[in-house]
Amino acid sequence: MEIGSFIKLQRVKKGMTQEELAAGIVSMSYLSKIENLRTEASPEVVSMLCTRLGIELDSDKDITIKEKCERWFNMLFEVNDKEQIVEKFQELNELMTIVRSDSLMLFEIHKIRYFLVLGQYDNALEQINSLNEVSSSFDNNHLYYWYKFKGNYSFLNNEYNQAMKLFKLAEDKINQTHIPDSEVADLQYTIAVTHSKLINTLEVIEYSNKAIDIFQKEYNFIRCAQCHILLGISYRRIKMYEKAIKHYNLAKHLGELNKNNTVIQLTNQNLGYLYSAIGDSKEAIKHYLAAIDDESVGLNERLIAITNLIKEYYKAYNLEKALEVTEKAKELLNLAKNNVFYELYYYIVHSYIYAINEQYEQFTTLVIEDLIPYLKKHKDHGNLILFSNMLAKHFESVGKYKDSVKYYKLANLTYEEIVNL
Template sequence: MEIGPYIRLHRIQQEMTQAELAEGIVSYAYLSKIENQKAEASPNVISLLCTRLGIQPNNESDETIREKCEQWFRMLFSENDKNEMIRIYHELNQLLYDSHSSENLIMFEIHKIRYFLITGEVDEALKQINKLAEMADTFDSLHQFYWYKFRGNYSSVNGEFNQAMRMYRQADNKLNQLDLPENETADLQYVMAVTHSKLRNTLEAIEYAEKAIAIFRKNYHFTRCAQCHIVLGISYRRIRMHEKAIKNYNLAKHLGKLNQNKQIIQLTNQNLGYLYSTIGKREDAIFHYEEIVGDSEVLLFERILAATSLIRAYYSNFNVEKTKEMIEKSLELLDKADDKETYQLFYFITYTYDYAINRNKGKFERLVIDEFIPYLKKHKDYANLVIYSNMLAEHFERNNRYKESVKYYKLANETYDELVSL
């Protein structure tokens, strides 16, 4: 890292203005030129600026710090003990600012974005992005690759998939300028496949997942291979190539078992359950959903998703006792949720069927009409909007309220047309 950007980074870290740093040493205009590599300052000026910042300009030889940084960077891209990753982060944070290792510091600062996303500190990730944006114009090609990639990760976490794709493409454009390990290329191709899938660019999702899986397979990265197979399974389901979808899901599940990865296994069960439910094989769907609900090692979100899927499946099979049993299970799991907003959809689903199965018409209508359907419209959840508009229409039809029934059948049909056009 050049001395100008190095000084700039430390100045920003210390929340010091250019005028404050330059006072009595150089003009702040000249400092700006130094920081932006438009002027080469004398060793004496550099020494005075570094002294004011409390840093040393030349400490590039700390091999221990470099190796520890590389170890930590690798931990951010594979499954590791999160507590160990956090411990090394704090250790590095102290080491880098005690030693003022300019060679490693900027990469560490950029990788903090990824770290904060992994630890769920999304606001901190944004603060880090905003801080580094002030000096992004000084980044070399390697820095830019990670800068764009992690900004794409941030946008993905926030559901801004078009913006994420723009960032990933910028990172992809840097690849031909760099000599990176194959797994780095494959990781970018994988997140691009996922993002294309979120945007429903199905053919592109297949293309990038196939590229990534070819590299991960060669390097025996079974978890990543499994994740790519899941993307392929979703993509083939969307274009109604159900046999290829099932094959990819089963390959993912097999790799999950080889790697003893419960999350992969149950994610494939979730997707297999959904596929079988869409093609009318409800018993097969129920089998896969039940495997998830009963597994206490699976993430809470996945268990609640499976529980609400089972509620719908049992209700469709007219199995009243099992529907009630699964409503109780869903409410039990929802009680464990800290962030109620994240699970709002599942509350709506659970109580919709609770009121329906117990024939509480007033509560059912008020919930679905006044809260649930507006929620689905707001979040553009077209698939669920079709399901629950139809459910409401059927309810009105059974109760001879045909005008209201027609209204919601119409909404379901219009929403289905919108879904098909995506």
């Protein structure tokens, strides 16, 4: 990292103006030239500027910092204890404030990923905005991670087209700098997931297979399993059900070999969805039940499974069982009150409770005023079609044909939007 870029980044981080940093050392215009790499400062000037910034120039410490950074960066891409990730971050952050390190810029860029891993989206955006001022000095290695992590942020905010643009910019940098194969595979997997959100099925298959090729060579079987799940989803969408089941079973097998319950139950989830799509309620319910009963799996995954199970029982007119499952769903909701996904599942579970109990006034109010706006905002096309159709059928059954047509139209327009993505 160029010393001028380093000085500029540290000044911005500490909230100092150029005038405050330059006073008594160099002119403001000369400092500007140093920061923007239009001139090289003497060692004496660099030393005085770093002293004012409270930074040590110690090459031995920088070697240690670089090694610690690489270990911490890797922690952000695997399933790790968040407490350990935070502990390592705090240690590095303290070192970075007192020692000049060539790893500083990468560390600052990886903070975006760090905040996203912790679910601190506002902090991630703040970090992106703070780095915009120095992004013109990024080299190709910096730009790769800059584009990728900004893409991660857009993806998590449901801005899938913007995320794809940024991921493709990152992909363009792969041949212009040294990126480890494992990192390339992670980007390819991320692009495949984004294509899946955009319903670009052929592209999902292409990028999933690219990622699998690398993950297999590195014996990273959990990541292989994740790719097989994506392939299963893609083949299910194009109604190649046997191929979809084959990939799901491969994913499940790899999950079992590695004793990874998250992968096993994610596979059960998707097998349940597949069997539901082909009208085999018995098999769908079997897989949803397997996903619900595993307490080692995350709350989000269990809530997805339990809401799908409610939908399946409701679709099969087994209202007694559906209502029984809503009671278990409410128990899970109580555990998930502080999670970002709580709102969605609250709306879905209570919509079904009202529908099953024929509390139609509460049902229509909740779906129209809360659930549908939420689904539109978060571009949840599948649930939007489902609940629009439920609402339309209810209005049709009570003779409110104008309202019925309105929501059938919403369901059809949403379906067309998916087709045209």
